[in-house]
Amino acid sequence: MTKLRVVVLGLSLSSSWGNGHATTFRALLKAFAARGHDVLFLERDVPWYASNRDLRDPDFCRLEFYTSLDDLGRYQDAVADADAVIVGSYVPEGVEVGLWAQRTARGVVAFYDIDTPVTLAKLERGDYEYLAPNLIPDYSIYFSFTGGPTLDLLMDRYGSPAARALYCSVDPDAYPALSSEKRWDLSYLGTYSPDRQPTLEKLLIEPARRAPHLRFVVAGPQYPADIVWPDNVERIDHVPPSDHPDFYAQSRYTLNVTRADMIRAGYSPSVRLFEAAACGTPIISDIWDGIDTLLEPSREIVLAEKPEEVLDVLDTWSEAQREALGAAAQQRILTEHTAAHRAASMERDLLEASRRHSERHHLAYEVEV
Numbered sequence: 608m609t610k611l612r613v614v615v616l617g618l619s620l621s622s623s624w625g626n627g628h629a630t631t632f633r634a635l636l637k638a639f640a641a642r643g644h645d646v647l648f649l650e651r652d653v654p655w656y657a658s659n660r661d662l663r664d665p666d667f668c669r670l671e672f673y674t675s676l677d678d679l680g681r682y683q684d685a686v687a688d689a690d691a692v693i694v695g696s697y698v699p700e701g702v703e704v705g706l707w708a709q710r711t712a713r714g715v716v717a718f719y720d721i722d723t724p725v726t727l728a729k730l731e732r733g734d735y736e737y738l739a740p741n742l743i744p745d746y747s748i749y750f751s752f753t754g755g756p757t758l759d760l761l762m763d764r765y766g767s768p769a770a771r772a773l774y775c776s777v778d779p780d781a782y783p784a785l786s787s788e789k790r791w792d793l794s795y796l797g798t799y800s801p802d803r804q805p806t807l808e809k810l811l812i813e814p815a816r817r818a819p820h821l822r823f824v825v826a827g828p829q830y831p832a833d834i835v836w837p838d839n840v841e842r843i844d845h846v847p848p849s850d851h852p853d854f855y856a857q858s859r860y861t862l863n864v865t866r867a868d869m870i871r872a873g874y875s876p877s878v879r880l881f882e883a884a885a886c887g888t889p890i891i892s893d894i895w896d897g898i899d900t901l902l903e904p905s906r907e908i909v910l911a912e913k914p915e916e917v918l919d920v921l922d923t924w925s926e927a928q929r930e931a932l933g934a935a936a937q938q939r940i941l942t943e944h945t946a947a948h949r950a951a952s953m954e955r956d957l958l959e960a961s962r963r964h965s966e967r968h969h970l971a972y973e974v975e976v
Contacts, residue, residue: 611644614686617695620648623848624659625798625828627878630848634778638950640667651699661847691715691957696722701737709745715960718746723753724868743767747960755874771956775878776949777885784887787856792821792921794858799829802867806893813914815840855886863892870895881944884936889929907936
């Protein structure tokens, strides 16, 4: 097997506070390193992550911090010598970082978009916060959190030479099924987002108002102080990844809520979907195109649009039904959607891109000669 030297320029590996990137990178890169590859992760040193770091010394890759674009130059040789360089979405000054990586690297340069629908909406508005259209054709691969028709859009409209789905996943070792006393009837774990809030209102807060005999929890940072929570909704500001399995284990059901841009694009699963399922916790979710390709409705996941549908499950489903739903989802995720599956997929795509890259350079050399 070919051992790859890979440099990742990502939003964060060290801190899971207020973002879903860190847990995604941790699971993926741990599994990728287990396949024998060498990984260097370069993270911009910013105060909001520096003060909330929950992984300072990973055992599956090197983690280094840089303070600015100029400081990134310290890693010029590592980037130039890498077999593959992967730039992530939402990296600070991501356009400039991407241009630098494309100019510096001699190997494959890929873009890993953990926010594809959001990214495309930003491009449509002319908002080039971390990606600009002119960079896309020069990324050898566009790894996308969104599959389906979006991949064709990236290639046909934006000129990506190879758009490939690289969904989020779960590390089963980090997300085991635990046995805990049930503390909540329905939980939700996620950072506040204005476009998710109406769904959270409809599928958790309103059910809580109508069912004071049930217990609910919303865990995650950045929720505005003016939200009026029913008395039976507990608030937790942050649950570190190491405590996620216990959080899910204490939940009879957990809620999956998807951002508006991701609903419009479809085929955009949240990492929480895979993590909760790996823990064997039954999931109630909003509805979007492609969800049925990941988990089978009514057998592996419950899909809901109205408060009444949520309350019907919470109040009328038997314990046997609940356990069967969680077990079926867990089996599906462990069979198809672990970090090991994603790492194998990424390895295949990087090796294929490397072959294309070598062939182009060989042809260019022959033309010059």
